[in-house]
Amino acid sequence: MLSVLDIFRVGIGPSSSHTVGPIRIAKRFVDSIQRRNCLNQTAQVCVELQGSLAMTGAGHATPKAVILGLMGFEPETLDSREADLKVAQVYTDKVITLAGTKTINFDPEVHIVFDYDTAPDLHPNGMKLRALDRQGDELFACTYYSTGGGFIASRKQLQTPVQNDLVKGRVDVPYDFGSAAELLGYCERADLPIHDIIYANEDAVRPRDETDAMLDRITEVMMECIERGLTQEGVLPGGLDVKRRAPGIWQKLNGAPLSNEREQLFDWLNVYAMAVNEENASGGQVVTAPTNGAAGIIPSVIRHYCEGEKSIPANKRKFLLTAGAIGLLYKQRASISGAEMGCQGEVGVACSMAAGGLAAVWGATALQVTIAAEIGMEHNLGLTCDPVGGLVQIPCIERNALGAVKAVNAARLALHSTGKTHVSLDQVIETMRQTGLDMSTKYKETSQGGLAVNVVEC
DSSP states (O other): OOOHHHHSEEEESSOIIIIIHHHHHHHHHHHHHHHTTOTTTOOEEEEEEEEHHHHSTTTTTHHHHHHHHHTTOOGGGOOHHHHHHHHHHHHHHOEEEETTTEEEEOOHHHHEEEESSOOOSSOSEEEEEEEEOTTSOEEEEEEEEEEETTEEEEHHHHHSOOGGGOOOOSSOOSOOOSSHHHHHHHHHHHTOOHHHHHHHHHHTTSOHHHHHHHHHHHHHHHHHHHHHHHHOOSBOSSSSOOBOOHHHHHHHHHHSOOOOHHHHHHHHHHHHHHHHHHHHHTTOEEEESSOSTTTTHHHHHHHHHHSGGGOOHHHHHHHHHHHHHHHHHHHHHSOOOHHHHGGGGTHHHHHHHHHHHHHHHTTOOHHHHHHHHHHHHHTTTTOOBOOGGGOSOTTHHHHHHHHHHHHHHHHHHHHTOOSOOSSOHHHHHHHHHHHHHHSOGGGBSSSSSTHHHHSOOO
């Protein structure tokens, strides 16, 4: 099994597949050059962005990501302000230091190519990298794929058949599930809730206190992101002149006398989700949950229902472990990549995860948790990914706010359920996968259809 800590990754905006993934790919490529003892011979590095990485790479800061990865930075520890300065220096000086040790000539406008003509065959987010010597002879070349949520894979990895659609991890775990039905079966036989099943799997990887510390760190980064987003005013980068709205809404909420919480519920969820995604759009530090484009939904629900007077570490861990279990099902049985599934694979999956996590905190049974997750996805099926200007701003920021509201309602509906429903979580995941395969590429993170072409950029 993959770990739930693979689903929640600390990184920078604006995109997990177009920013976080390419950082990791470029770094892995340079690491490969070093392992082959070719770094000293390398005089030139060329990068081709293919498919969705080419179509929306400029708006998603993919060239910046490539540069950072080549320099040896990692998204988990990257300071976004330092990153901007480093990248600007490369554009000015036309040189880059690979892995911090080998300096070569590098002009991003020349050596990073947007290949709009090549349609990658294994995944829409293709990235080909080549290292050349002084004579222009190829030392090493490899094609990688950014498969969503910061996950990356080599061509060889994607071509290797997997048994029962299950991506095998490095460690054997006690509850090796590949479907919601198998997960529920384990819960019933072991008489354990979903989060304890996941705990047992994580215990096979690392000590429990380390897992708890990592879960707490994830929550901490999420809450810090909300706090920054609630106070940072101004216009988001990229040319659409989208104004940050979260600070204004936050000031109104704090300045108004207390009213019926149900009247203001949407406002609180909206402002927290928008705060995160405005930070993401500006290139700030966020947690992929399960992607950057959908990063605001889970933090919003955690902030409103698991923070403040209700702040209990065990509840926040239960939320993340349960939500992570649901995310693993989508990752392994379908995809969390907007370039493959459209936005149903990002906001839809995040909504489903948040619904299940909140239901667990509210005391739902394992079956009710999966019902909440199913409802959260069922009403996001067919959701397109059509970012205006290739930027993760319109409609992405508002879409996270709506996703958070849907997640809470899905959890409430699930708590009223008394038995199996007509649609299972496994069935809705398979439906999402089939819908994504049928969906036109115009609506899958290429900015060639939908709002992206019907909204005039100005």
